[in-house]
Amino acid sequence: xxxxxxxxxxxxxxxxxxxxxxxxxxxxxxxxxxxxxxxxxxxxxxxxxxxxxxxxxxxxxxxxxxxxxxxxxxxxxxxxxxxxxxxxxxxxxxxxxxxxxxxxxxxxxxxxxxxxxxxxxxxxxxxxxxxxxxxxxxxxxxxxxxxxxxxxxxxxxxxxxxxxxxxxxxxxxxxxxxxxxxxxxxxxxxxxxxxxxxxxxxxxxxxxxxxxxxxxxxxxxxxxxxxxxxxxxxxxxxxxxxxxxxxxxxxxxxxxxxxxxxxxxxxxxxxxxxxxxxxxxxxxxxxxxxxxxxxxxxxxxxxxxxxxxxxxxxxxxxxxxxxxxxxxxxxxxxxxxxxxxxxxxxxxxxxxxxxxxxxxxxxxxxxxxxxxxxxxxxxxxxxxxxxxxxxxxxxxxxxxxxxxxxxxxxxxxxxxxxxxxxxxxxxxxxxxxxxxxxxxxxxxxxxxxxxxxxxxxxxxxxxxxxxxxxxxxxxxxxxxxxxxxxxxxxxxxxxxxxxxxxxxxxxxxxxxxxxxxxxxxxxxxxxx
Ligand SMILES: Nc1ncnc2c1ncn2[C@@H]1O[C@H](COP(=O)(O)OP(=O)(O)OP(=O)(O)O)[C@@H](O)[C@H]1O
Ligand SMILES: [Mg+2]
Numbered sequence: 001x002x003x004x005x006x007x008x009x010x011x012x013x014x015x016x017x018x019x020x021x022x023x024x025x026x027x028x029x030x031x032x033x034x035x036x037x038x039x040x041x042x043x044x045x046x047x048x049x050x051x052x053x054x055x056x057x058x059x060x061x062x063x064x065x066x067x068x069x070x071x072x073x074x075x076x077x078x079x080x081x082x083x084x085x086x087x088x089x090x091x092x093x094x095x096x097x098x099x100x101x102x103x104x105x106x107x108x109x110x111x112x113x114x115x116x117x118x119x120x121x122x123x124x125x126x127x128x129x130x131x132x133x134x135x136x137x138x139x140x141x142x143x144x145x146x147x148x149x150x151x152x153x154x155x156x157x158x159x160x161x162x163x164x165x166x167x168x169x170x171x172x173x174x175x176x177x178x179x180x181x182x183x184x185x186x187x188x189x190x191x192x193x194x195x196x197x198x199x200x201x202x203x204x205x206x207x208x209x210x211x212x213x214x215x216x217x218x219x220x221x222x223x224x225x226x227x228x229x230x231x232x233x234x235x236x237x238x239x240x241x242x243x244x245x246x247x248x249x250x251x252x253x254x255x256x257x258x259x260x261x262x263x264x265x266x267x268x269x270x271x272x273x274x275x276x277x278x279x280x281x282x283x284x285x286x287x288x289x290x291x292x293x294x295x296x297x298x299x300x301x302x303x304x305x306x307x308x309x310x311x312x313x314x315x316x317x318x319x320x321x322x323x324x325x326x327x328x329x330x331x332x333x334x335x336x337x338x339x340x341x342x343x344x345x346x347x348x349x350x351x352x353x354x355x356x357x358x359x360x361x362x363x364x365x366x367x368x369x370x371x372x373x374x375x376x377x378x379x380x381x382x383x384x385x386x387x388x389x390x391x392x393x394x395x396x397x398x399x400x401x402x403x404x405x406x407x408x409x410x411x412x413x414x415x416x417x418x419x420x421x422x423x424x425x426x427x428x429x430x431x432x433x434x435x436x437x438x439x440x441x442x443x444x445x446x447x448x449x450x451x452x453x454x455x456x457x458x459x460x461x462x463x464x465x466x467x468x469x470x471x472x473x474x475x476x477x478x479x480x481x482x483x484x485x486x487x488x489x490x491x492x493x494x495x496x497x498x499x500x501x502x503x504x505x506x507x508x509x510x511x512x513x514x515x516x517x518x519x520x521x522x523x524x525x526x527x528x
Pocket of ligand 2: 093094095390
């Protein structure tokens with residue numbers, strides 16, 4: 001017989017929240033996260049100024065960055081931050097949207113829990129709603145698989161609209177589209193694949209943000225080894241070396257015993273000759289520039305200078321690889337391996353004034369490109385870099401999939417109405433949960449309206465009316481407050497961003513709703 005002794009299954013340092021309290025706690029957390037970022041949504045969203053304990057300042061409206069910086073401790077909130085991080089990793093944009101959607105899903109869940117609808121019914125309805133949403137997104141997509149430049153530019157413009165660097169929006173959009181299309185590889189079936197590491201973003205402080213440029217080649221944070229070397233090389237023929245340009249141990253095979261000054265002289269002459277030969281070999285291979293991953297001995301630098309060869313030493317391995325891809329050369333181990341086949345080319349190598357960087361530009365058919373961003377301060381340059389990163393990712397998403405949707409609340413209103421229609425066909429309690437799922441898409445137009453100082457209720461009424469009349473691209477012009485055709489307004493996004501946001505928001509919400517017991521061990525307790 002079991003005694004009256006209680007059975008202890010948890011260590012006494014475990015904090016436990018159960019039942020409704022656990023659910024409410026996660027709902028609160030999700031709502032809090034959503035309300036923290038919602039004011040940044042859309043072109044008229046505001047920025048957040050985040051100040052780290054060290055005093056470092058970040059000004060941004062990028063959802064992922066904000067959540068990363070504020071370091072939440074609530075376990076439910078952390079899951080939502082993870083949604084934003086996944087969104088950022090997978091598609092590079094739509095992080096604020098994803099958080100708003102989870103917040104809305106949890107808010108709807110709260111309403112249903114109050115009506116005694118069971119969490120598994122809610123989760124089931126949400127799953128059906130999500131499936132329908134993905135289906136609608138696919139069926140509504142505008143398909144252009146041929147790398148339609150016009151649409152890609154619009155995608156890039158939409159991604160950077162409303163960022164604080166909007167003044168250079170069109171220029172940045174053009175640069176990003178050129179960058180992505182330059183390095184994109186066309187597969188046999190006609191679709192594209194993009195390796196985002198092939199676009200290198202370099203930043204520098206100074207000059208105006210308007211001076212951003214695309215370098216069809218590579219930018220390296222290094223300068224020539226010798227002042228006397230040419231500062232600019234035209235029609236560059238580039239040797240890429242992985243080994244040092246100096247006498248290595250293998251070249252001095254046996255121990256040399258020097259007993260007289262003549263021998264000393266002979267040895268040093270021999271050494272000089274070897275070093276001279278290294279420089280000569282570079283020249284003989286037809287190179288007028290050399291990038292060396294290791295050091296270049298002083299005498300070799302001297303001889304290279306005399307030969308009019310430009311040289312950079314201690315180039316990091318990753319830069320060497322990217323450079324090789326940009327100039328179409330091959331990295332070799334020894335100067336003896338240098339030949340016409342391994343030498344890369346660029347129309348110019350140029351060391352920049354004032355700043356310590358070198359531009360290798362005008363590469364034919366480069367497999368990597370660099371984007372050089374400039375700005376008056378670190379804070380500006382950082383936000384510019386985030387905007388370019390977002391734009392680069394969305395253009396990549398759009399080019400790879402060739403599927404676009406119309407943003408600015410147009411697609412959201414379509415989702416809202418179409419999922420509601422679908423819910424009606426399901427019936428029962430699940431219908432309520434699917435309807436609730438549909439409602440979350442109101443959160444986007446509402447938030448866009450609120451952030452623009454417009455009345456969300458009026459806007460919703462107008463949007464629904466327009467869509468009911470079949471105007472599926474009708475959306476909110478946040479600048480005028482009018483309902484306009486968003487396709488014509490050029491607010492275009494890749495389908496992948498919305499798909500990912502809907503999917504990860506729904507999955508996170510379903511998981512959180514089903515939690516009815518939170519056990520937090522001491523070591524994970526918030527704030528510790
Ligand atoms: N010109 C525009 N007019 C109306 N709505 C727009 C316009 N440009 C973008 N939007 C809308 O703004 C929303 C995107 O806003 P925002 O870029 O601030 O957030 P996000 O993409 O969800 O997150 P983040 O960019 O922070 O990762 C989308 O719903 C998009 O359709
Ligand atoms: Mg965005």
